[in-house]
Amino acid sequence: MNTLLRYAGLLLLFKLLMLNSISAQDQPFYFGADLSYVNQMEDCGAEYQFQGEPTDPFKIFADEGTNLVRVRLWVDPSRWQEPLDQPEGVKPYYSDLEDVKKTIERAQAEGMEVMLGFHYSDFWADPGRQLIPRRWLDVAENPEALTDSVYHYTKRVLEELDSNGLMPEFVKVGNENNPGIMIHIPEEDSFETAGTVSSADDWQRHADIFNAGISAVREVGETASINPKITLHWSNLDGLEWWYKNLISHGVTDFDVMGFSYYYAWHEGSIAELESAVETMVEEFPGYDVMAVETGYLWSDQYGGIINEADPEYLPVIPEKQLEYMVDYSRAVMRAGGTGVVFWEPAWVDTPCRTPWGIGSSHTHVAFFDPETTNFMENGAGKWPNSRFYENPHDPKVTFIVNMSGVDVSDEGVFVTGDFTGGDDWELVQMADEGEGIYSYFTYLPEGSEGAFYFLNGEDWDSRETVPDACADRWDTDREYIVGDSDMVFDYKWASCDPAYATTEVNVTFRVDMADSGVDFSGGVYITGDLTDWDIMQMNSDGEDIYSYDLEMSSGDEGAYYYLTTDTWDNYMDYRETVPEECADWYGSDRGYVIPDEDVEFAYKWGTCQEIQLETNLAERTEKPGDFELFQNYPNPFNPTTQISFRIPESAVVSLRLFDMTGREVKEITTGLKSGGYHHIELDAGNLSSGIYLYQLQAGEQTQTRKLTLIK
Template sequence: MIKSFGANLVRVRLWHNPTWTNYSTLSDVKRSIRRAKNEGMNVLLDFHYSDAWTDPQTNIVPEAWRPVVKYSDILADSVYNYTYRILGHLNATNLLPELVQIGNETNNSIMVADNADLIPTNYVRNTKLFNAGLQAVADFNRNNAKNIKTVLHVAMNPNDAMFWVANHKKYGLKEFDMLGVSYYPQWQDYTPAQLGEFASNLYSTYGVRLFVAETGQIWTRAWNDQNINLMSKMCIGYPNTPCPQLQKDFIVEIKEALLANGGAGYCVWEPFWVSADNQTLWGVGSNWENVAFFDFNNNLLPHSGIEAYGDFNVKVTFEVNMWNAGSETKGYITGDFTDDGFGNWQIIPMKQAAEGSSVYYFDTYLCRNQTGKYYFLSDSTWTSQEYIGGYKQDRYYNVNTSDKWQKFAKNFGEE
């Protein structure tokens, strides 16, 4: 499905020996990689080096390696041999990934016996373990005439991520190709424009490209089960009005920021995690159905984040001069692109073009040749809808340009 919208990469998680689930085992990973390869897509293999989830709050060493967790040289040898062996096995079955991620959201100490050992970060030990994984990929590439790219991964704001790289470089971190980041408005409080600055700074400082390994934006704050949703915040600078269109806008802005600043690409996580009756570590259902690309009936949401993969999006500016409504009146907009995913239009505040200006605008990314309806309002209530020719009526838009930007400019209450 995502390939049909323009995606070309699948990111697959590998746990070491997850006895508690049948997911993310080697056999499960092979099944997923085979599906991706059959569709002609590239694959990023994410080595967690754990038997379960790893993130900034947990990074437990695989049980098989627990006896050597205090012996970093032996543990590094285990990392090297395991990484090399997995790549060799995948190569033999024509399932070799194009990218390998060494660890997942490795903000703090990695492969620890207990999460109490995560902080303070042991940069010396971390570097030794990262280097073991990086060397395994480098040796595999050399011995097999391959060119697998390497990714390290953190869930941090830009300044903290730059500090993280610097501290590991200080202790001899080997070269790697990309720094993966998790970029979620719930936990990383910066804009896509700042992401672009981060990408440029990272490459100019270290020659490393920025890869958004995980991202997502909510389309609703509603729930479809009793499993607590993890995300509720909108990205900074966005209207506090979740909808599928704003989910798409966020992902498109990430894509554009990376393209303009030498970034490597992005993956959305996890757009297919809809509510179901399956059991997870956190309960029955999904913690993420309000971030998925699907409505609560498991139908693909119209004009949601899945459209960001394509090259058919046009930046559309809706502009209104509110002078006719009074010099102090602000601009608001509604339309089919504000649909909340349940068939209801929402009112979104517009941005003022300049201090003291009566002109307001709203930017969004619509599909080329998309048509629809909208109108302006003078406040955040439905009774403030503009009258055009003495009547309340919809305006119409038609994104009929071959360019990447189109503007619809009107005076409030006029044709």
């Protein structure tokens, strides 16, 4: 049979290449959902709702634009499912043929096509586990007998489905077969791997098994009510091209869809890399469709479970970002010429039922239904198949952002409106609450489109912002957008022309009181942390055992820090302070800071959470003329760079110059107008000879000079 299969495969490949003249635009794009768990979830007590009303979940998905349902089939799942202690009324096992029939019937009733996935296993098949079904273990080391078993089993299942009017439009032969197919021997009493067949590395063996399943699908499909498209399945973007070339080189050619899994959580990579990978596959394999047959993305990081890593381009983790991610994912696959995307188990909700890993769902934070009410979440990725997102997948993404910090936000939330919401009849569109006062809304607009927009604090036309004249570029009252040829962001602070993320430079002082510390600080006191890029920096002595470090930082900066009595990382743990647990806000060991919009001081006693109180605060000190000061450079001696810090009480023209010991000026370090406060300048003495130099600060009538030592 194997020789005949190879000839048949070559013949069908020729036919597929001839059919490739049909434009990709003539093919439907599939928005798929794997709903394999739904029957069991309902038996376990789940009542799916839409807008608060009990609703058939298959109808919910179909109404939102899902046009393909994926369903898995296990050979005999009874051995591991029956021992699970389930609530009354729950069947002994699911994902067998009878359960699959019910899923297909429900999908067909709502007008959705079906992708049937043969796992050829009694349990999940994935890149790390390709378990041979127990009923075929006696032929595990007999490739010809195993191939024959796959052929007859596949044929029997499809003939039974067809006789019941349930023939699927797609048949997936295997599931995430990165290492091959049916290569692992299961443990006697579990679904774990006990061993591997001796021919696990024989790709001709794998090819023969794939071709056996493919041959059965083709044979049944020739006379069935539906002739299914055959899909194979690799997991990851890496290795995708290699895996399919490897199969084809071993004679696996008679299939239609090159399927793959891609999850950010497990595979990393960006949406742009996804698009590039699909584009490469479409170009390299013109006789086949390319489809993302499995993916998923989270909307919360509060429930645990699987799929726990978020793409850093789609933060924070909220339902609206799950929607945005899935829309961008699908648009990328579309642009690249792919034919579909399937979301894995978006209806796997929490119930009292058990899985091998415990009670409930591992997908609560991913499923499209509210964990408390099982109501469809209309702000999450359940909306991703909506046609409004795909009028032109090449249109740039446009994001509107407003910073409401300092504003009493309405209980109704924040909205945006403009020409992009409906032409002459504007609509109020709710924005996503990203936290920290930031609200956002994304859409897709044609290049060159333009119009007016503004933000509203509540769902009321009278709650609009007053746009300042300086940026009221439309009708002297509204903001303006003009869309370029790439993704764009229009971000503002509420009722302001400032960008949403505009920061303020502020003076910051870190101060430590060493009195009664019980440590030897005769060699100086130092600070390190995010504020110094984890360099160890010397602090200035303020007298009375108090040391300070001054610098300019941006509002919103945050990070960790702590104090030390050494300037080296050698054995530094012997010299760093031990920060008490109650104020070790970072890493459980370090102090933390968040910089506000005004000058700030962080002052503590060494190794305690006790703040120190000084007679004058930072604002008072900076107002005093006597606050003019040039600090000792650090490090000193140095080679070839060092930092020079100084403080001036008010804005002034400053000159900082370097002289040799004869009084000859050798370098102008900086000159110009500086604001009042602290300043830090890096001196690069790479072109100077070793020696002692003088550096002098002059601001108005005040002058101060210090020595530094360059050693090369």
